[in-house]
Amino acid sequence: MSVVHVTLYQGSLSPDAPFFASRSRKPVLAYVTNMAIRLEQGLSLSTGWEMQPPAAPVDFDKLRAGKDSRWTQRSRLTVGSDLMRDFVRASQQFHYYYPSEPGRRGQEDVWLRFASGENFTDAAIPLVADALPYVIEAWRPREDEKQTPFRTTDMWWYPTLSFSLDVKKALPGEGSEWLFMRCFTRSIKNGRLDLQSVILDQHGELVALANHVNLAMPASRNTRKRKTVDNKL
Template identity: 30%
Template sequence: MTDPAHSSTFENAIAVTPVNANTYSAHLDPAWCIGLVPHGGYTASVLYRTAVTHFARKAAAASNKGGKPVLPQEPIALQITFQRRTFAGPAVLTVQEIKRGARVSTIHVTLSQARDEAAASTKSPDDNKDLEVKVLAYITLSPPEAEEGPAVRGPWDLSPAAAPGSLAGGGIDFKVLAETGRDGEWEIGPVAAPTLHAAKHLRAYGPAATLKPKTVTERAMQMVEQLSQFAPGGRVARWTNEAVMYLVDIFPAALDRMGAMEATRVLRATGTRTETGSDEKVAPAAGLVQFWYPTVTMNIDLKSRLPAAGVEWLHSRVVTRMVRGSRADLEVLILDQEGELVATSTQVALVVDPARNVKGRTAKGSGKL
């Protein structure tokens, strides 16, 4: 059997199993966690797969009844709210059909788990009592066949332009970049820290200038972009629509930038640095102060479906406009090698103590953000 384009490793991690007409089970994989908490983009991939599976079953059921053919539908937009911390282990996904249409459908999906890891370990796999909702999502779907045809583009382009590669006109030699880790101004980024399990499935490359040590102010102001290969379990695979969900929430350099912005806010609030930052010392890219960044909300708009065979490279640009009260905004653009827009995402994240993601949750803790 041929492995899917995004690898059998990722396929197993996002697998969902039908329980009844509107309920599915999944197992959130510890290899896709940040600390002890499943990564938000990985969780979005599980939600995406749930939606695809649900509508594929509906289409198959209609076909078996001999009625009017129903086209399978795939997500075109997701609005996700992370209510409570999830954990690696069993999860139940419940689908409520808000609207089923021939052109556009909408479902509401809840991801539920036991209140804490200890409670989950004592429950039977079939016992769905006393679960609490961890993640809520509204997912809009449309049949891929309904969106065939040429795209009409507005007067938009990346501004400023992406960092150049070694080819004529600033093009990137992706073969050289993959083999040597460097091409033009691009080079491979640092290895993920041991507790950042989810980040180990990504090979991220950035402009060399953004990977060098900088002052806090320079890091807070830098533009963040990355070229990425998908590498589940450390082996290069290909980006698929499900894997794009993971990518919209994985950007190491952007987290460093948010950390620098929060460090600036904290230092100014405590009066320990000047407004100009002239008294700053050079700090490594890992960050002057260590923080963590739990996602509160995530909106994803899928502009172009990737081919079934997937693609090897995707380009991300990430902008954070303000950190206020330890709450940050993120805008993410995902493009393919030809500069075609694949997805956009807007997110709200908190900047918090990193201990939050490396401590287990007990029944006494609320688990809320």
């Protein structure tokens, strides 16, 4: 087992200064614990856990052809979609299939597959786990309803403040075409929401659990022109 410290730098690097004395900012810090899941040995017990309430049944052949009446392919980026997709580029990598009958606000089920047709591998699990911070979109009032501060036409951005992931099992060596994810939030308050994601494989076995803290911010914070500050060293 090994632990890797990862720092993501963004901005200009001074060719005349040491790397860590550069003018870059550090928007992401991470600690990654690595181990070979397929080589793990140890105590295993059956907990009897099941997804409650269970997800709607699915027929993958029909779903692939868009003919499973219980699931509908759609995007979550329905407001200002062209602009949103321009900076939420990860959303373009997936096909999303949601239940045709909407559930309660604060919880969403979705089947995902790569838009490219590739299979999901272990390396893709973190991307999947962070692919759906849009549970809050269910609170948008319809055009015929009384508008709230979360108005129908406003665009919002949900950057990840913190994110933890526990991978429970390895995917097959050849990968998996489909992954299921249930996301739910317990509290949305003062521009911050918690989010938990449960990821299953197409056989219904638990693959990973993720916990997030996200901010809810106007999309203009991510689309307006950036100011450049030249900090002299």
